Amino acid sequence: MVDEMGDPRRVPRADPGARRIAGGRPEVARRPQELAGDRRSSQEIAGDRRRGPRAAARSGACDAPDAGLATDRGARRRDAGSIPAMIPLARPALGDREVDAVAAVLRSGMLVQGPLVERFEALLAERCARRFGVAVSSGTAALQLTFRALGVGREDAVVVPALTWPSPAHAAAELGARVRLVDVDPAEWNAPPEAYAKHADAAAAVVIDQFGNPARPPHFEGPVVEDAACALGSLLASGRPCGSLGVASCFSFHPRKILTTGEGGAILTDDEGLAEELRSLRNHGLEGPGRFRRPAANHRLTEMQGALGVEQMGRLDDLLARRHTHAVALRDALEGHVELQVAAEGARPNHQTLGAILPEGVDRDTFLERLRELGVQGGRLSYALHRLHTLPRPDESLEVTERVVDRGVALPLFPSMSEAERRTVADAVRSTIDTLRGGSDATQGGASG
Numbered sequence: 001m002v003d004e005m006g007d008p009r010r011v012p013r014a015d016p017g018a019r020r021i022a023g024g025r026p027e028v029a030r031r032p033q034e035l036a037g038d039r040r041s042s043q044e045i046a047g048d049r050r051r052g053p054r055a056a057a058r059s060g061a062c063d064a065p066d067a068g069l070a071t072d073r074g075a076r077r078r079d080a081g082s083i084p085a086m087i088p089l090a091r092p093a094l095g096d097r098e099v100d101a102v103a104a105v106l107r108s109g110m111l112v113q114g115p116l117v118e119r120f121e122a123l124l125a126e127r128c129a130r131r132f133g134v135a136v137s138s139g140t141a142a143l144q145l146t147f148r149a150l151g152v153g154r155e156d157a158v159v160v161p162a163l164t165w166p167s168p169a170h171a172a173a174e175l176g177a178r179v180r181l182v183d184v185d186p187a188e189w190n191a192p193p194e195a196y197a198k199h200a201d202a203a204a205a206v207v208i209d210q211f212g213n214p215a216r217p218p219h220f221e222g223p224v225v226e227d228a229a230c231a232l233g234s235l236l237a238s239g240r241p242c243g244s245l246g247v248a249s250c251f252s253f254h255p256r257k258i259l260t261t262g263e264g265g266a267i268l269t270d271d272e273g274l275a276e277e278l279r280s281l282r283n284h285g286l287e288g289p290g291r292f293r294r295p296a297a298n299h300r301l302t303e304m305q306g307a308l309g310v311e312q313m314g315r316l317d318d319l320l321a322r323r324h325t326h327a328v329a330l331r332d333a334l335e336g337h338v339e340l341q342v343a344a345e346g347a348r349p350n351h352q353t354l355g356a357i358l359p360e361g362v363d364r365d366t367f368l369e370r371l372r373e374l375g376v377q378g379g380r381l382s383y384a385l386h387r388l389h390t391l392p393r394p395d396e397s398l399e400v401t402e403r404v405v406d407r408g409v410a411l412p413l414f415p416s417m418s419e420a421e422r423r424t425v426a427d428a429v430r431s432t433i434d435t436l437r438g439g440s441d442a443t444q445g446g447a448s449g
């Protein structure tokens with residue numbers, strides 16, 4: 001069986017025995033692995049890295065890439081032919097610059113939220129034409145703190161598109177809000193503006209730029225929160241950046257996203273009061289030295305993550321351009337075989353996920369198994385939130401969401417993809433569909449993509 005969505009959450013966790021480094025200036029270990037109680041030498045770890053993720057996993061190291069994820073360094077190893085090829089769904093673009101930046105932070109001893117996080121926030125806000133950025137521990141935390149800062153509470157209604165990862169709905173439900181799920185557009189896979197009109201009494205509405213595809217502004221007078229978790233670098237139909245819609249926008253920096261800080265998220269807003277409230281909510285509810293405004297958790301980002309974010313922002317345009325090239329080629333090659341997500345007129349998506357709806361008659365699990373046999377990882381595309389027991393079932397049918405979820409797959413697309421990998425993906429998808437439909441076996445046909 002194939003992992004649900006090639007489950008993006010299956011990121012290797014840090015060693016649970018790792019010593020926690022809290023505020024202040026800790027004693028700095030020269031070798032970062034000492035901080036995690038790892039007794040191997042730098043050379044041993046470097047050796048594991050050179051031999052690849054399997055060797056690292058065998059030796060108990062916790063830096064083996066996630067299922068569905070590999071780094072740029074992994075890609076170079078694969079090109080050298082040292083690892084059996086499996087093209088992953090995603091490969092974070094992490095290179096020597098990121099490694100050096102994190103190492104520099106570790107040597108500095110300043111590990112918790114500081115100038116690099118601040119710089120990352122400023123770069124994000126500038127990029128998305130917002131006044132303020134508040135970095136937090138994840139995209140889910142960004143949504144949760146935003147709802148809380150907006151005063152969403154028990155019994156308030158919050159409108160959320162039904163097709164998505166559960167975070168926006170769970171974040172509202174955790175505050176006791178009643179989630180109202182709405183169906184999505186069959187071409188865009190985002191909730192259409194008119195879906196919000198009959199929920200004028202709701203306390204807030206969430207629009208999602210699903211898989212990086214820019215949403216259209218909803219017909220809703222109240223506070224709008226843009227879930228732009230996947231949408232850094234996308235442009236709305238108005239020409240403005242994704243992340244500039246509504247009272248606040250929320251981003252994720254999970255390794256499956258456009259840029260990554262490992263885990264991480266951010267909220268962007270033009271509202272100074274809201275930004276201040278969010279900064280307090282991410283930091284135990286502090287409003288000044290020794291003064292707590294309200295009980296709140298710790299959702300700060302570390303300086304290591306800040307360093308990653310700053311480095312990744314420096315290469316954002318390059319990452320987006322590469323994604324665009326691959327997406328155009330793959331979409332061309334797959335046309336006629338699968339149904340692809342369509343952007344609203346004038347909008348420009350970042351192609352965070354290459355989603356495809358399989359034709360009738362092609363069994364998805366069989367398709368994904370065959371794809372894997374051909375060296376290509378695929379996954380289920382998304383979730384129908386009304387089917388989760390954690391959320392309420394609306395009265396109306398959500399048939400578009402169900403169709404996309406039942407027939408949708410995610411396919412590999414990442415900036416460091418080689419042309420050969422792209423061709424392999426296109427050929428594998430087409431030949432598998434042709435075979436399962438009972439047509440000709442296109443593996444014999446010409447390669448493209």
Ligand SMILES: Cc1ncc(COP(=O)(O)O)c(C=O)c1O
Binds near residue numbers: 210227
């Ligand atoms: C649309 C959407 N919102 C929110 C999130 C949550 O982000 P994170 O995993 O950083 O908590 C995700 C993650 O996949 C997402 O796809």
